[in-house]
Amino acid sequence: MASQNQLTPLRKLREARGVSQSEVAAAVGIDQPTYSKIENKDTQYVSKKDIQALCRYFGSAITELHIMFPDRYPDYAILQEHVTQDAPGM
Numbered sequence: 001m002a003s004q005n006q007l008t009p010l011r012k013l014r015e016a017r018g019v020s021q022s023e024v025a026a027a028v029g030i031d032q033p034t035y036s037k038i039e040n041k042d043t044q045y046v047s048k049k050d051i052q053a054l055c056r057y058f059g060s061a062i063t064e065l066h067i068m069f070p071d072r073y074p075d076y077a078i079l080q081e082h083v084t085q086d087a088p089g090m
Contacts, residue, residue, distance in 0.1 A: 008070035010039045010054070013062055028053035041070050 007015075014024055025035035030050055037043040038050065051064050066073050 006071075006074055008039060008041055009062055009066040009073050009076040010058075010070065012076060013058055014039065017058075024054075024057060028057050038067065 014021070021035050021039065022032045025032045028035075028050065030038075030053070034043075034050075038046050038054070046068065051067050054067055055062060055064060066076060070076075
């Protein structure tokens with residue numbers, strides 16, 4: 001689990017895009033509690049399908065490794081170009 005004061009790359013990106021957990025979850029076809037567990041690394045298992053859906057949603061701004069192993073990327077910085085360039089519907 002990610003430490004309480006350390007935001008995961010997935011959370012940093014979601015917040016930078018200004019979308020809620022519910023919005024992301026609905027867009028990728030999972031429920032919000034499941035998304036929350038993935039984002040906060042409160043689960044040991046994330047399906048390959050869910051990881052791929054999240055990567056498609058966020059585009060090139062995040063990889064499967066960032067989602068699966070957020071503790072390895074504590075200094076992950078969201079580049080401004082990824083916040084707007086890859087946003088769905090833009």
